[in-house]
Amino acid sequence: MVCPHHLPSTRIAWFRRKEMLQISEGTKLGVGIDKDRFLISGNHSIGDFNLHISNVMESDLGQYVCTVVIEDTSVQIIFNLVLKKAPTGLNIYVVNTSKNKSNTFLEESTKVTVTENETIKLYCNISSGIPEETLEWVYRGNVIKTGGPGSIRLIMKSTHTNSGQYYCRANSSVLDTPLTKSIEILVHYKPKVTLSVGNAVRIIEGNSLNVYCNVDSSPEVQSVSWLIQNNGETRKYGDGRVLQITVITRRDTGVYICKATNMVGSTMAETSVTVMYAPDVTIVYENYTVNAKSRKLVCLPKGVPANYTFFQWQHKSEYGDHIRFLDGSEDGILLLPKSKDFNSQYYDNGVYVCTVSNGIPGVSGNSSRTASVHLSISGKPMFVEDNRRFSYGVIKESVEIIINIFSNPKYSDIFIHNQNGEQLISDKSNFNIIEEHTFVNDTFYNSNVRVKGYRMTVKIAKLRPEMIQNYTLNLQNEFGQNHYDISLFRASVPRIPMNLTLSTKEGNVLVSGYVTSMVG
Numbered sequence: 001m002v003c004p005h006h007l008p009s010t011r012i013a014w015f016r017r018k019e020m021l022q023i024s025e026g027t028k029l030g031v032g033i034d035k036d037r038f039l040i041s042g043n044h045s046i047g048d049f050n051l052h053i054s055n056v057m058e059s060d061l062g063q064y065v066c067t068v069v070i071e072d073t074s075v076q077i078i079f080n081l082v083l084k085k086a087p088t089g090l091n092i093y094v095v096n097t098s099k100n101k102s103n104t105f106l107e108e109s110t111k112v113t114v115t116e117n118e119t120i121k122l123y124c125n126i127s128s129g130i131p132e133e134t135l136e137w138v139y140r141g142n143v144i145k146t147g148g149p150g151s152i153r154l155i156m157k158s159t160h161t162n163s164g165q166y167y168c169r170a171n172s173s174v175l176d177t178p179l180t181k182s183i184e185i186l187v188h189y190k191p192k193v194t195l196s197v198g199n200a201v202r203i204i205e206g207n208s209l210n211v212y213c214n215v216d217s218s219p220e221v222q223s224v225s226w227l228i229q230n231n232g233e234t235r236k237y238g239d240g241r242v243l244q245i246t247v248i249t250r251r252d253t254g255v256y257i258c259k260a261t262n263m264v265g266s267t268m269a270e271t272s273v274t275v276m277y278a279p280d281v282t283i284v285y286e287n288y289t290v291n292a293k294s295r296k297l298v299c300l301p302k303g304v305p306a307n308y309t310f311f312q313w314q315h316k317s318e319y320g321d322h323i324r325f326l327d328g329s330e331d332g333i334l335l336l337p338k339s340k341d342f343n344s345q346y347y348d349n350g351v352y353v354c355t356v357s358n359g360i361p362g363v364s365g366n367s368s369r370t371a372s373v374h375l376s377i378s379g380k381p382m383f384v385e386d387n388r389r390f391s392y393g394v395i396k397e398s399v400e401i402i403i404n405i406f407s408n409p410k411y412s413d414i415f416i417h418n419q420n421g422e423q424l425i426s427d428k429s430n431f432n433i434i435e436e437h438t439f440v441n442d443t444f445y446n447s448n449v450r451v452k453g454y455r456m457t458v459k460i461a462k463l464r465p466e467m468i469q470n471y472t473l474n475l476q477n478e479f480g481q482n483h484y485d486i487s488l489f490r491a492s493v494p495r496i497p498m499n500l501t502l503s504t505k506e507g508n509v510l511v512s513g514y515v516t517s518m519v520g
Contacts, residue, residue: 001051001079002042003066010070012049014040017063017078023051051079058083086174087129087149092183095121095153109183114158115264116189124168124181125151133172140164160189160218191217191260193269204360205250205277211243213258213269223261227268230254250275250304278362279303281371283354289479290345290379299332299354299371308332311355311368315348318374319439321449323350332356346406347444349377349451380480381407384442384453387484392491393463401458401486404440406451407477415474416458424471430461465490 003012014023022030026049027040037055042048053060066077093106106123114120124135128149135148139162145154148170156162163186170179196212203209215221226237230253237243237256245252257270279301288295301308310332315323328334332354339345353372361367384404393399405411414433416424426433433456440453460467468490474483 001064003049003077005047005068010047010068013067014051015065015067017065083130084174085130087126087133087170087172087179089127090168090170090179090181091125092168092181093123095123111184113186113188116158116160116187118158120156120158120185122154126170129172129174131173133170136169138167138169158187160187160192163187188218188264190265191215191221191262191267193258193260193267195258195269195271197271200272202274202276203248205248205275206363207248209245209248211256211271213241215260217260217262219262221260221262225259227257227259228254248275250277274304276304276360278360278367278369279356279358281354281356281369283371283373285373285375287376290377295336297334297352299356301356303358303360305358307358309357314353316351317449317451318351319450323447323449324445346377346379346382349375376408378408378479381405381411381475381477381482383484384440386441389485390487390489392489394491395463395465397463399460399463403456403473403484404453405456405475406453409477411475411477413476417472419470432459434459
C-alpha cells in the first residue's frame with residue numbers, strides 16, 4: 001500500500017483501523033508486528049513509506065490508515081485490504097436420467113450425441129473465487145446464457161442447427177484471461193432433403209431433365225433413391241442423388257420422389273413433372289349416304305396442355321387435289337353443309353384434314369398437327385362433268401363412246417337404249433361395252449380434281465348409218481338409278497381443196513387452198 005506523500009520532513013505512521021493497532025512510525029515497526037511479513041518499503045529519503053505485507057492471511061484483511069503529520073496538520077489516507085482469489089476447477093457435466101426416469105446423475109464429458117428433438121441438459125460448475133465470478137454459455141462466438149456464481153445450467157431442445165462446440169466461460173477480475181471448458185454436441189437427425197427444382201416442372205417432350213437431390217444428414221446417409229408415381233402406382237426409378245432423363249417422353253409424366261435414409265430415419269421430397277407434347281389427332285366420323293341427316297366429323301386431339309386452337313378443315317380428293325376449306329366449330333366439330341342439289345352431294349366424298357395446335361412443337365418443330373380421314377358417301381351413280389354429250393363416227397369404221405362415271409357403291413346394272421327406247425344388247429362382235437377402274441376428272445365445288453371412278457367404253461366395231469342417233473345410258477345401284485344422254489353424229493374425211501393460190505415469201509413458195517361447201 002503506497003502512501004501518496006513524498007515529503008522527507010513529514011511524520012508518517014501506519015495503523016490497522018480495526019483495533020487501531022499501530023503498525024509503524026517512520027520505518028520502525030510497532031510492538032507485536034510480525035517483522036517477517038510486514039515491511040515499510042520505498043525510498044525513505046524522499047518520503048516514501050509504503051506498507052508491504054507478505055503472505056497475506058485472512059486475519060490481515062481490513063482497513064489500513066496512513067497518517068501523515070505535516071507541521072500541526074494530520075492527514076489520513078484509508079486503504080481497504082481485501083482478499084482476491086481466482087476461481088478454479090471449471091467442469092462441464094451432462095445431466096442424464098436413468099432408464100426408469102427415477103434418478104438423474106451428472107456425467108462429465110467433452111462430447112455428447114443426441115437425436116433431434118431430444119432435450120439437452122448441461123451443467124457447468126466451478127469453485128468460486130473472490131470476488132465471485134460470472135459464468136457464460138457461449139456458442140459460435142455468441143453468449144447465449146449468463147449466470148453464476150458457482151454454476152450455470154443450459155437446457156435446450158436439440159435441432160439440426162445447434163450441433164457444434166459449446167463453451168462454459170468463467171470471468172473474474174482476478175484472472176488475466178477467462179477460464180473456459182468446452183463440450184461438443186452432435187445432433188443426429190433424419191436427412192433434410194430439397195430438390196433443385198420447384199414443386200412442379202413443365203417440360204417439352206424430347207428435352208432432357210436433370211433434378212438434383214440435395215441432402216443434409218447427420219450421420220451420413222445410407223442410401224438415396226428415386227421413386228416415381230404415375231398411373232396409380234409407385235415404383236422405384238433409380239438410385240443416386242441425380243435424376244437424369246436424357247430424352248423425356250410423355251410416358252415419363254408423374255411425381256418424382258427423392259428418398260434419403262440414414263440411421264435415424266427417412267425423408268422424402270417430391271416434384272410433379274408434366275411432359276408437354278403436341279397433340280395426337282384422330283377424327284371420329286361415319287361414312288354416310290346422301291340421304292343422311294347427320295353429316296358430322298369430330299376432330300379429337302390429345303396433347304398437353306389440353307388448350308387447343310382448331311384451324312380450317314381442308315377437303316381434298318383421294319389424289320391430294322385441293323377442293324375447299326371449311327370452317328369448323330371452336331371445339332373441332334365439322335358439320336358438312338347440306339347441298340340443295342341432290343345430284344351434287346357426292347362432291348363431299350374425299351379426304352378431310354383437321355389441323356390443330358396447342359402451342360407445343362413436335363419433333364419436326366411444327367406446332368400444328370394434322371389428321372386425315374377418307375369420307376365415303378354412298379349414293380346413286382353419277383356422271384362426271386368432263387363427259388361430252390356428243391360423239392362422232394365414220395360409217396363403216398369403228399367408233400368408241402367414252403363415259404366417265406362416279407358410283408359408290410359401284411353400279412350393278414347397265415342399260416343402253418336408243419332413241420326409240422330399244423335396249424341394246426352387247427354381242428361382243430359389233431357392239432361391246434368395256435368397263436375399267438380409273439381416275440376421272442370432275443369439278444367439286446369449283447375445283448378441278450381427280451377422283452376414283454369408272455370409265456365405260458361403248459365400242460362399235462363397224463358403224464352403220466342407222467346407228468347415227470341419240471342414246472341413253474342408264475346405271476343403277478342399291479341407292480337408285482341415273483341416266484345420261486349422248487348423241488352420235490356422222491363424221492367424214494375432209495375433201496381435197498379445189499382452189500389453190502400460190503405466193504412467194506423470201507424465196508419460199510406458199511400454197512393455200514379451199515373447197516367451197518366443204519364437207520368433213
